[in-house]
Amino acid sequence: MLIAHVALPVPLYQLYDYNLTKPAQIGMRVKVPFGTRNAIGIIVKIDQQTDIDVKSLKNITTIIDSEPLFTPDIWQLLNWAAGYYHYPIGEVLFHAMPVLLRQGREANKAQITHWQLTELGENIDLTALSRTPKQKLLLSSFRNNTVDSINVSATVYNELEKKQLITRVNVQADNIMWQTNFSANPNLIKLNQEQFYAIDNVNKQIHNFAVFLLEGVTGSGKTEVYLNIISNVLATGKQALVLVPEISLTPQTIKRFKERFNAPIDILHSGLTNQQRLAVWLRSKNGENAIVVGTRSSLFTPFKNLGMIIVDEEHDNSYKQQEGWRYNARDLAIIRAKLKNIPILLGSATPSLETLNNVKNHRYQLLQLTKRAGHAKPVKQSILDIRGLTLLAGLSQPLIEQIKIHLHNNNQVMLFLNRRGYSPLLICHDCGWIAECPRCDRPYTFHNQSQKLSCHYCDTPRAIPKQCPKCGSTHLVPIGFGTEQLEKQLELLFPNTKISRIDRDTVAKKGALDGYLQSIQQGGAHILVGTQILAKGHHFPDITLVGIVDVDGALFSSDFRATEQFAQIYTQVSGRAGREAKTGEVILQTYHPEHPLLNVLLNKGYQEFAKQTLKERQQTLLPPFSYQALIRAADRNNHHAQKFLQLIHDRLKEYGDSSLWQLGPMPANQPKKAGYYRWQLLLQHTNRQLLQLILDKLVIDIEKWNETSKVRWSIDIDPINN
């Protein structure tokens, strides 16, 4: 008697066993009874063993698939990833499917309905239809094969069907073989030496696993290199997968890909319907498209014959899923390339320190593009020492003067401030009481426009108190500044200039961001105020001055990755300021003009900054010189989660590995969210394999505890933003 071990889309680490009465293979989806309901699962093992009483086994209701759903490389990848991320296999497998497949839809192409003459239709005398001219026309065009040129409504077809003159036939659409007439349009741009070298290098290793880092400054022609390499891949008849950050799937990029190749290209963007996503998934699995371009989850697209993966802007944080199964698509892409034995190209102007360290260790091959196309002038950058200066909503007088000059020349100015709201504090002028969120014990941010206090840790809004609850004074004052106050101050300073604030508060409405971007792209004097939403990808040709209002926030953050992220954003922004004819200028306001890393970044550039930051990380044993895992737990009454994590902490201590560091339990970044109190415990180890083994053991232990059922918990491997 065969027993199928089935993974179900539930947050449970175990498999469920069912009698297998019909032939099936591993990787096929099945319908099974689960509790009182029916569920869709996927077979991960078939044998004759079970740990439970054979009599209590239920039968599989239906076998949905006629072949394993995933391609072998995806199957291996997902199984490996469930282990590495310590996430339940069922959740992982179902996450990697299009929604319709999760719901049990067949993994077949939608059938196309054709009309065909019946025997009666072939032979009937046309005069029988003389009273219905449209029907007569249609029938006669069926007979002489000219239906395609006829334009009649569906009712005419239906009438003929009723008279049994024509009939419907459902046909599976033929597979499209794009390879037979594949061609790439020639480069219009002449490649430079570095581009040529990069393409040639990848080309030589096009049949094997190899990881390349294409490090190219803004405007150095990375995309042109991608296109050339993809062209080579497609010419061998294989497909290519291109991963891009969420924000950069712009119409220009898509157009560039589509214009280049005479081959089907599928774009996976957020606007697709479930039906369309499934269609892309199937085309790709059947080898009917040549290229798939998409964001994070596109990594799980199956391919008939994948030949290459490209990860653009590999340092971008949007490759890390930040809820549920917290995988990193860039890291998994490398594993996929390895399993498939194909090359993978990571591209960035500002590579992550993890990737740079892998280059240093000769695990990745470095390809550099240092020449900017055209005649872009280098930006003028300066540190502005604001010690002793009076600030107006964070703006110093010298910065205001510079803004004036740039606006006067009819140019645009962009001001960065990574702090939303009017002010980060509201305090009582008389007794010093601070308005704090009772859940998080952290100050509320004061929002003037919406006249609310808002906790930026748990996102809870609150009405502004009329008077101080401690002393009764009505003299409550905002302290510090955010983007809202900055915008207001600028309106006072520049009453006749267009000012747009772009942050989470103003782009919450759908389409709002596009509106701002359009208005800015029209040109003319304009001040943009915003948080880091501004930094990503957008092209603002008329911006000549970029002001970083508060550099110190990034330099002295508690998050060890904050300086790296600042350097990446800074490099991108300064690379964009004042392209072509206009010289760009960047001004950084700081109380610490001597800060060594800041000076390295400005004077020697990102590469040298990265080198020195890596050295620092090595000395402090932070990633990538150690490996982290964050255990999260949440409950509803604020007791169990902390206790649960303390139990883990103590158990890990018992394991007795002295090189395992633990930090916590401590309240999570957003201590209260959606009715749950959230806690976390950070683990760090210098050896990845040993950390993995510890976690393997820990998960088995945790599953046995009673306390476990009282909390929602999960493990975040290689966490960021904590």
Add this chain to the structure above:
DNA sequence: GCATTGCCGGTG
């Protein structure tokens, strides 16, 4: 994840 169960307090 989700349906089921049993317990609790509030209500008429």
Add this chain to the structure above:
DNA sequence: ACCGGCAATGCC
């Protein structure tokens, strides 16, 4: 007596 809210439990 009845309902709504919820925590606990098991799912093969």
